Amino acid sequence: MTVAATRLPVIAICGTTGVGKSQLAVELALHLSKTAPNRAKIINADAMQCYAGMDIITNKMPEAQRHGVEHLLMGFKQPGEQYVVGQWVQDSMKAIEETHKQNKIPIVVGGTSYWIQHLLFPNRLSQSELHVPAGPPELSEDVVHNLASLPPELLDLFSSLPDHPPSASDDPTLALSLHKLLSRLDPEMAMRWHWRDTRKVLRNIEIVRETGRIPSLIAGEQSKERVKARYRALCYWLYAEPDVLNPRLDARIDEMIETGLLNEIKEMRRIATAGSNDDTSNRDTDYTLGLYQAIGYKEFHEYLTTQDPSDRLFHESVDSMKHSTRKYAKRQISWLRNKLLPVVNEANTEDFLTPTYVLDATELGESWRSRVLDPALRITDAFLDFRELPDPKGLSSAAARLLNIPRRPVDPISVLQARRKIICQTCTTDPEQPCMIEDGTQWEAHRTTKVHRRLASKGTRVQMQMMMQAEKQAERRMKRKTPQAPGSLGSHLPSVLVK
Ligand SMILES: [Zn+2]
Known part of the structure; x- marks a missing residue:
């Protein structure tokens, strides 16, 4: 890519669910189109909205509210089709390039901040995240060596890994075996994750199986290169205070149910049942992944599979969906603050910045216009004209608080080492279930x-x-x-x- 191309602008909008991201994107696009017709295109960065149909469960913006603004990478995958972060990054890079070629401005918007981060800041994905692996990989020498030294029971586990991470409380034996297996394959990575964190432990073992390489060595290679921004990007984070956002999310779920959520879930179940009985379905089809991870599908499983389900079961399913949604919103905030912002800081250099603004979307209506839309229009205009930009921390008290993060190294190896676990010999009463504590402040706190x-x-x-x-x-x-x-x-x- 030439230097000139990297100077072309990209606007990114991230944030939790239910804060008006899609609306801001459309308003921005319409604002930009005042100077030239259809001057902006929206690129979808929501993992669920990539799937066709199922508009309610995926929270797609109704066509009428898009006001004719073109939306790319929206609704083009089939339920059950896998689509991983690296594929989206490739597809959105292509979409951005084409948009730029037409002298238009790409606005990337979505709740999958993880995707946006890897689009804006490259070189931090493992091979298996770049594409759905096409078959068994070639094993590196280290992996061959470590596999050869495994006791039979761990080798068995490696060749028949569970499809889903087990719950450490329900199945501590399997959780511990997985951690033991990771310790044999990649001791450094195993130190990073508590044995109870089965999702991460299993994921790292899968990386060994999918790439044939040792995850901490991949991290080491990536760490040699300093993180750099791929585009001249302007980044917005729409934030809403949880105590205001949560009731809003609850109300939205009630509305989703009223407008036909259950019919969509039934349809998804029908597709999954038909698909899994079909021998010709290709290997990219997995009815536990992709769209089938949408919040609501799992939560209503019991209700929809029970004969004559009770009202109580219905209300429990609704509550469970509300609970999962709140948890998801919380995780999104934590990702933006603890992952994206440190990477932005690390990538910023004196002559190449990714200006990042927190917009306070706690209140809707008039306040939303004055606190979200108006500043966004002003800042975007200044950014596109290469004019001086306001201080991000000066925008609101929420911005000052959220943007105030300690500077810490973000390269994969430093992250690994900063969060390594120590086994507390004192508190480990059963050597089969070691008490693991994170080094540093957590360890100091634990000792008291x-x-x-x-x-x-x-x-x-x-x-x-x-x-x-x-x-x-x-x-x-x-x-x-x-x-x-x-x-x-x-x-x-x-x-x-x-x-
Ligand atoms: Zn202890």
């Missing part, structure tokens, strides 16, 4: 907890008693003049207590 201190003092007492017993035994032996091998005194103490 009541539980740890109580166990530590108990440990010391036991150690003292054992020392005294051992001494008495030694004295008795001395009296009996039994010859003693030097240093054998210590060997009476269990190794854990010796430190």
Whole structure:
């Protein structure tokens, strides 16, 4: 790509669900189109809205509200078709290039901030995230070596991994075995994840299987290169305070149900059932992935499969869907703050910035216009004209608070090492279920907890008693003049207590 091309603008809008991202994108596009007809195109960055149909569960903006603004990468995948982040990044890069060629401005908008981050800041994806793997990979020497040294039960586990991460509470044995397996394949990566974090543990083992390479070595390679922005991008984060957003999300779910959510879920179930009975379906079809991860599908599973379901079951399903939605919104905020912002900071250099603004979308109506739309129009105009931009932290108190993050390294290896876990020998009563604590502040905090201190003092007492017993035994032996091998005194103490 030439230098000139990288100077072409990209506007990105991220944020939680239910804050008016799509509306802002359309308003921005219409505003820009005042100077030239259809001057902007919207590129969808919502993993669920890539799928065709199912407009309610995927929260697609109704055609009428799009006001003729062209939306790309929207509704073009079939339910059950896999579509991974790397494929979307490739597709959206193409869409951006074509939009630029037409002298138009791409506005990337969606709740899948993870996608937007990898679009704006390249070189942080593993091979298996770049495309759906087409078959077994070639194994690297390290992987061959580590596999050869696995005990049979772990090798079996590696060749028949569970489809879904097990719950560590329901199946601690499997959770621990997976962690053991990861420790043998990639000790450095295993230190990073608690054995209870089965989703990450399993994901890393899958990376070994899909790429034939060791995940921490992939991270090491990526860390050699400093993160750089791919585009001259302007980034908006629409934020709403959770105590205001949550009731709004609840109300939206009630509305979704009224407008036919259950019919859509029934239709999805019908497609999945028909598809899984069809031998000719290709390997990219998986009815547990893609659209089938949309919030609501799983939550209504029991209700829709029970004969004569009760009202109570219905209300429980609704509550469960509301709960999942709130949790998702919380995760989205945490991603933006803890992942995206640090990467933006890291990539920023004196002569190449990615200006990033938090817009306070807590209130809708007039406040939304004055706090979200008006500043966005002003800032976008200034950005496109290469004029000076306002200080992001000065925009609102929410902006000042959310943008105030400590600077910390974001390269994959530093992230791995910063969050490595220590096994607390004191609190590990069952060696099969190690007590793992994150190094650093969490470890310091752990050492002052009541539980740890109580166990530590108990440990010391036991150690003292054992020392005294051992001494008495030694004295008795001395009296009996039994010859003693030097240093054998210590060997009476269990190794854990010796430190
Ligand atoms: Zn402890």
